[in-house]
Amino acid sequence: MTTDHIPEPSPSSILIVDGDIISRHVIADYLRHCAYAVVEAANTDEAFVALREPTLTIDVILCDVSALGSRNGFELASWVRSNRPELEVRLAAGAEVAAQTAAELCESGPHLARPYEPEAVVDYIKRLRASRLS
């Protein structure tokens, strides 16, 4: 009998839930750069639509804890753990944590590498936010 290790398939589809369009877009693009299929939700209500949509495949949820909607990020994570335990949920508080999490996901995803450091992503988000405020 063979004992060859069969690696688990790497996740390939990520649902991002973030109410800040700048952060959501930049992190989503970073993950697309890592060959993930990315679904963007602006709030938890949209996330539930995505999770209930049979044509959408989702392996991982990256959710900002302060995401708005009829349920907050913690409640979404709790619902997923109870109802869709096969999904991995990563909660992030702020762009720095989200970018770091995205970089980690890149290393376990289709390309098994991060295209560049998460600090560059955070710097980019900060520059965009600064130009929005000026």
Added chain:
Amino acid sequence: MSPSPKSPGGQDFAALRKCILVVEDEFLIRFMLSDELRDAGYQVIEACDATEAVSVLKTVQPDLIISDVRMPGPLDGMGLLALVRETTPALPVIIISGHLHPAQALIEGATQFVAKPYLMEAVVDAVQKVLGKTL
């Protein structure tokens, strides 16, 4: 699009693809339309309503806006169009609606009009008419 991070190989994050801001409050429609446009080779920013779109426009200059008309919030698609015509008159806007008469959208400054319900190919065709076939 604003300057973006470089990969270690020096490749631009957003590359040089043309950037489209999609403004649509119906989540699945926005997802499918954005996905289709990315498959066609465009960089896409997804906004869930006109307020998010205005927030983006303070930061980046897309090459094109595609906007639904009826959306929740203080600003609808025609309000967004009026704002864009005031601030960046040369920025092309494609209006998508199932209620509005095409002539009204064009009179108020839309570059193209696509009636709902639509085939995704119809939107990509309209985009290519506005931006040209070169990505």
